[in-house]
Amino acid sequence: MISPIKADRFYTYTQAPSSCGFRASSGLAGTTAPQPLTVSNTGDTFESSVKQTEKKGLSKGAKWAVGIGTALVGLVTAGILVSKHQAGKLKKLYDENIVFQNLAEKIDFKEAKTVEEGIKFAKEVLKVGEVDKDFTLDAINFANKGLVEVSNANKGRLFIPKKLWYRDMGDKTLAGVVQDIESPYFGHLMVNKKFFEHETLNEKLNILLGIGKQKAAAESASKAAVKAPEEFKFVCNLDEKSINVIKKYKQSPDSLTIAEKRELWANLSNAGRIQENLLDLAPFTTLKNNLSLFEQNGIQVDFDDFAKLITKKQSEKLKELFTQLQEKLGHQPEIDIPYLSPTETIHHEMGHLQDFAKNLKELDIKRWKIPSFKDAYNNVKAGKKDTSGVEFVDNRWKGLTYKGFKELFEKNPKKFQKKYPDLYEFLTNQETQQTAGKVSWYAQTSIGEFIAEVYGKMVRGEKIADDVMALYKKYNGPMLGG
Ligand SMILES: [Zn+2]
Structure with a gap:
């Protein structure tokens, strides 16, 4: 069946893969050497491809109208009427579409035994309007479990997706939600069926575990890099469950269920992410938190000098310091990786939906608000920022992984700043970036x-x-x- 939704704004991976060694004492043969790990994403927001010619036509009119200062009073008045009409239409759409549910304060999740039972649970207990019939048992249990966790964290008061879809969304996206209020799919949540197939999961796991082709590639790459000093890596201590599942997978990939593979993949990805946060994305905090460790081992650190460096240099310096520490200790430093449920994908998407519920309407309507001549004059006089040309909605929700954003950011930062001032500030402020980097590289993108x-x-x-x-x-x- 052809999917009615075309997601055209998926992000691409531009991030270099990070790697992590796994603890040798866990009984894993041959895992003492650092293993290549790619960092995965957790989902994204996208627009449906539904044509909105009307909206586009009006948008042009509004942009022209925003450019006041011309003496064409009659035309400006027409623009204001158009914008008032559009703002009213949007208000109505938001009021109709963002509906909070009052679910039970604490819902007990029990895995459904059949797909029908799972769909019934989604509709009756979670009050999801519609559920795709194509869901597999694994997938509907996954979606329901994630939604129950989000609902319980909110004591049952939250914006619940209007529909759950189960569709092929390619191999880079786990799930998604639709942000455009004028799309018939607004507030729907889509789960990617590709990530419930053995083929996709085996492929991803093989990469993370350095099995097969990837292993050969990694080996030849490491041979080529003989002259270059090996970059510092931690040993990542995974939870016991993951360690046992890795063992089982290495013996026989077919012996694992879809659910087990998904769980392992989430945890291996998380290991890469945590290591990356510590070493590459938020090096300042890592050093701050480990200063005494270095000092106790006789490694001198000039903290003030370190603070003055740009993030990339801080990261290089930090890796040098950890390499010195490793030499002093006689072994690789270790980090503990806490267990992470694959339902984190649902938590993330639900975060978008709650964010839309809280902030989207106001920002979306803002683009239709045209200041009167008097207001515009007073704004200029008061030295207020000119917000004409600001893409309010995209400024908040879109970022470097969206089509065209990275290119504009790199090629024409001035224009980027004018269109997306908050996003520009978010992306260019080193402190802000390192703060977001404590969460993940993906959190740094928008x-x-x-x-x-x-x-x-x-x-x-x-x-x-x-x-x-x-x-x-x-x-x-x-x-x-x-
Ligand atoms: Zn997202």
């Missing part, structure tokens, strides 16, 4: 992804650093409990 990633952590009850929470609040991120 304000919306930062919000969704942090929301997921809140749902899981994970500890959130003070500066991360402060940034989340600055952007008016949705709090638990509606």
Whole structure:
């Protein structure tokens, strides 16, 4: 069946794969050497491809109308009428489509035994309007479990997806939600069926575990890099369950269920992500938190000098320091990787939906608000920022992984700044970037992804650093409990 939704705004991977060694004492043969690990994404927001010619036509009119200062009073008045009409239409759409549910405060999740039972649970207990009939048992149980976790974290008060889809979304996206209020799919949640197939999962796991072709490639790459000093890596201590499943997978990939493979994949990805956060994305905090460790081992660190470096240089310096530490200790330093459920994908997407519920309407309507001559004059006089030309919605939800954004950011930063001022600030402020980097590389790519990633952590009850929470609040991120 052809999917009615074409997702054309998926992000691409531009991130270099990070790697992680696994603990040797866990009884895993041949895993003492660092294993290549690619970092995976957790989902994204996208637009449906439904044509919106009317909207586009009006949008042009509004942009022209925003450019006031011309003496064409009659035309400006027409523009204001058009914008009033459009703002009213949008208001109505938001009021109709963003509906909070009051579910039970605490829902007990029990795996359904049949697909029908799972669909019934989604509709009756979780109040999802519609559920795709194509769901497999694994997939509907996964979606329901994730939704129950988010609902319980909110004590049952939250914006629930209107429909659950189960579709092929390619091999780079786990799930998605539709952001455009004028799309018939607004507020729907899509789960990618590709990630419930053995073929896809084996492929991903083989890469993460360095099995097969990837292993050969990694070996030849490491041979080629003989002269270059090996980059510092931690030994990642995974939870016991994951370690046992890796063992089982290495003996026989066919012996694992879809659910087991998904769980393992989530945890291996998480290991790569955590290592990357510590070494590459938020090196300043890592050094700060480990200063005494270096000092106790006789390694001198000039903290003030370190603070002045750009992130990339901080990261290089930090790896040097850890390499020295490794020499002193006589073994690779280790980090513990806490267990992560694959339902984190649902937590992330639900973070987008709650964020939409809280902030989308106001931002979307803002683009139709045209200041009167008097207001415009007063704004200029008061030295207020000119917000004409600001893409309010994209400024918040889109980012470097969206089509065309990275290119514009690199080629024409001035224009980028004018269109997306908050996003520009978010992307270029080193402190902000390192704060977001404590969460993940994906959280660094846009304000919306930062919000969704942090929301997921809140749902899981994970500890959130003070500066991360402060940034989340600055952007008016949705709090638990509606
Ligand atoms: Zn996302």
